Amino acid sequence: MSKKHRGAQSVAFEKPVYLIGRGCVGGVMEGKGPLARHFDILASDALWGEDSFEKAERKFFFEAAKKAIEKGKKSSRDIDFLVGGDLLNQIISASFSARDLDIPYLGLYGACSSMAESLAVGSMIVDGGFASHVLCATSSHFGAAERQFRFPLELGTPKPPTGQNTATAAGASLLSDANDLGDPGCPVIRRATIGNVVDFGVTDANNMGAAMAPAAAETILNHLEDFSLEPDYYDKIVTGDLGTFGSELLIDLAKQVSGTDLSKVHYDCGASLYAGLKKVYCGASGCGCSASVLNGYLLDEMQAGRIRRILFVATGALHSPTSAQQGESIPGIAHGVAIERGDV
Amino acid sequence: MSKKHRGAQSVAFEKPVYLIGRGCVGGVMEGKGPLARHFDILASDALWGEDSFEKAERKFFFEAAKKAIEKGKKSSRDIDFLVGGDLLNQIISASFSARDLDIPYLGLYGACSSMAESLAVGSMIVDGGFASHVLCATSSHFGAAERQFRFPLELGTPKPPTGQNTATAAGASLLSDANDLGDPGCPVIRRATIGNVVDFGVTDANNMGAAMAPAAAETILNHLEDFSLEPDYYDKIVTGDLGTFGSELLIDLAKQVSGTDLSKVHYDCGASLYAGLKKVYCGASGCGCSASVLNGYLLDEMQAGRIRRILFVATGALHSPTSAQQGESIPGIAHGVAIERGDV
Known part of the structure; x- marks a missing residue:
């Protein structure tokens, strides 16, 4: 049994993996809900200045990632690896953002579990001694997801009561092997x-x-x-x-x-x-x-x-x-x- | 700088990560090529008894994974994590195989880089001390990929000379933190x-x-x-x-x-x-x-x-x-x- 494996399917980190920076970006609906004031940025509309929902989603991903880096008082050059994914086919929001951020990149797919998956993988990379700083991020977009998984919004297809609305939002966490900002409550x-x-x-x-x-x-x-x-x-x-x-x-x-x-x-x-x-x-x-x-x-x-x-x-x-x-x-x-x- | 990070974008493993088992499965074209005799299994046709190319691809993934486990003299219960992905939207070949193999699963997407990505992530998990045995696997299927990325085969669309044919094949590697089979050349x-x-x-x-x-x-x-x-x-x-x-x-x-x-x-x-x-x-x-x-x-x-x-x-x-x-x-x-x- 490996020394950090626990029970059936768990791992315990040997040293603390610090979450030193975080970013979150939301859309219009997110800005009307009860958690609105906790977003770093709220976009004014679903396209956010882009010409497609898919390009807008990429902007959400990119801006959340930038916020996490900024709040961790780092630049993208300080980040060893980006670990992330999204819902779109071939995870293009994450991959194109990785290109624009210019950080070595591990793409993953866990559908809506992707944020926890990226944090788990990112923490293993940091605690394993392979990186000092790993950025974990993911995104989704209502318009892009409806078009891909269900029906384009233009059709006006009604949802049954058990349906859910894909959030137009992104979140990012910057992991570190040290408490770089010195906050004891980090x-x-x-x-x-x-x-x-x-x-x-x-x-x-x-x-x-x-x-x-x-x-x-x-x-x-x-x-x-x-x-x-x-x-x-x-x-x-x-x-x-x-x-x-x-x-x-x-x-x-x-x-x-x-x-x-x-x-x-x-x-x-x-x-x-x-x-x-x-x-x-x-x-x-x-x-x-x-x-x-x-x-x-x-x-x-x-x-x-x-x-x-x-x-x-x-x-x-x-x-x-x-x-x-x-x-x-x-x-x-x-x-x-x-x-x-x-x-x- | 973390102790196993090297240079701009590399990592060095502290201990050997042993590749103790491996499997590979090919289709009809693979069986006609010069590497045919190196495949563990060659399917007789593109559907391999399934009713769609996508279901056939999943079978390729699953059979390659089973071979790697078998050659490593393990059962699926011995495997801590499966790390893998494939080309299909939402990596369904990997995800449905993970369900059938019943191994805790980290899905990833790196397009055709997925085998190297899964080996890199799997090796970090093993060398980081989080698992004793990690299975890394990926697959692709000509019919499923053409339909998804280009045109359904039924259309008979010709390819330009720079085109390539998606392989109908899968490969899997079983990683271990110990040289379980005792082969010095492992x-x-x-x-x-x-x-x-x-x-x-x-x-x-x-x-x-x-x-x-x-x-x-x-x-x-x-x-x-x-x-x-x-x-x-x-x-x-x-x-x-x-x-x-x-x-x-x-x-x-x-x-x-x-x-x-x-x-x-x-x-x-x-x-x-x-x-x-x-x-x-x-x-x-x-x-x-x-x-x-x-x-x-x-x-x-x-x-x-x-x-x-x-x-x-x-x-x-x-x-x-x-x-x-x-x-x-x-x-x-x-x-x-x-x-x-x-x-x-």
């Missing part, structure tokens, strides 16, 4: 759990919460078991974008499978980002949802000392339009990353 | 170079070799500089799928940029896989090309002692049909991994 990544692909046979692409909830339950329960922790060790166990319906499923599943009560500590980024807004069905989804809520609201709360420890579990649906057309079910995955204030 | 991964995204403004999706050659040149030259090595330190410097035209460009570029002569040691998987066959234009491409040639022919040669050290540089074109339709150029990337016999 967030630190302590441990991670790599997800299994879990498939309960859901085939409805308008009910992604149901497809991803079993994966979230498995990762959370295995994380707690791998480290012998109780749920209340964390102030919040955060899921990415299960939405209101998927969140209920998660609570029920955890109770049924192992009698674990997650209801007191659970928080879902997707259910929160658009809370109180109209026509958002079960809430927000997309890589950018959990990425921006983590790097905005949640780490603002940690900085303020109101939360000290979170388990950040971003969930992804690993299907494609092609697999759906060929009658396949929607496999889900969830990666978990434990982030704690450095002084607790 | 291949060992010693160092890696993570690619920058390089864009020379090529916009012709039928000339990917030209789009990727600058990235290959940059990664190879920076690798040699980061480790103060001369090209002839390696018996072969292997590129993934530049094809015959892209290979010439690489040799010219390396000469022009730094006066480095790569012609004596350079080998391109894409130019070799279909060598001598008709209607293959500039050769093979696709993730599965370099993955299967590495895990078949090249490591067979290393096992036989005819080559001792290779630098495996898989190259990827990071565009998408959407980015191409929007008038974007094709950015390239190349990741390099140094593999040597354990007894040299």
Whole structure:
């Protein structure tokens, strides 16, 4: 057994991996929701001066990455590697941003789990001694995602009540092997759990919460078991974008499978980002949802000392339009990353 | 500077990362080419008993992965993580295989550079102490890739002379932190170079070799500089799928940029896989090309002692049909991994 591997599917970092900079950028809907003031930048419209949704998404990715570098008081030359991905085919938002940022680049794809996946991989690279500074980032865009995964917006196709709206947002975290800014409360990544692909046979692409909830339950329960922790060790166990319906499923599943009560500590980024807004069905989804809520609201709360420890579990649906057309079910995955204030 | 980072964009592994098992699966064309006898399995037709090219590609991925596990004398329960990806939208070949293999999974996307990217990430995970056994795998399929990236085969669209044929193939490598099978000549991964995204403004999706050659040149030259090595330190410097035209460009570029002569040691998987066959234009491409040639022919040669050290540089074109339709150029990337016999 390797020295940092724990239990079934987890790793423990030997040294603190410091999250020294973070950026988050949102669109119009994000600016109307309850978390608006936690965004670094809110774009004035969905195109943000570009001539396509896809180019706009790339700008979201790039600007969030730049903010994280800037807040970490670094320049892009100081960053060893960029680890990131997005929802678009061939992850073009991440890849074209990597070109423009000019940082050696590892592209990844975990659908909406990508922020947690990039933090897990980035932390292993830093703690493994391979890099001093790794930038982790991801993005999504409502217009680009609807066109690619469902129907172009111009068709005006209605959504069923279990549907979710892809967030137009991006988030980035700058990881470091040292507490470069000297803040004792600097967030630190302590441990991670790599997800299994879990498939309960859901085939409805308008009910992604149901497809991803079993994966979230498995990762959370295995994380707690791998480290012998109780749920209340964390102030919040955060899921990415299960939405209101998927969140209920998660609570029920955890109770049924192992009698674990997650209801007191659970928080879902997707259910929160658009809370109180109209026509958002079960809430927000997309890589950018959990990425921006983590790097905005949640780490603002940690900085303020109101939360000290979170388990950040971003969930992804690993299907494609092609697999759906060929009658396949929607496999889900969830990666978990434990982030704690450095002084607790 | 972190202790295992080297130069501009490279990492050196502290301990040997053993490549204890490998698998490669090919299709009909691969079975007619000069490397046919190095494949573990050759499928009888492009569908291989499945009802779509996409499902067939998944079978290629899965079977290559199973072979690597089997040859490493392990079962899937012994594998800590699967790191892999493929060319299809949302990397469904890798993700659905991860579900069926039931191994915690990190999906990545580096287009045709994915085999080198997965070996680099997998080696960092093993050498970083996070896992004892990591499986790295990738695949591609001619029919599925043509349909997704160019035109469905049914249209019979002709290719220009600079075109390449996506390989119908998959390759997998099983990495270990110990020389489990006790073979002194077991291949060992010693160092890696993570690619920058390089864009020379090529916009012709039928000339990917030209789009990727600058990235290959940059990664190879920076690798040699980061480790103060001369090209002839390696018996072969292997590129993934530049094809015959892209290979010439690489040799010219390396000469022009730094006066480095790569012609004596350079080998391109894409130019070799279909060598001598008709209607293959500039050769093979696709993730599965370099993955299967590495895990078949090249490591067979290393096992036989005819080559001792290779630098495996898989190259990827990071565009998408959407980015191409929007008038974007094709950015390239190349990741390099140094593999040597354990007894040299």
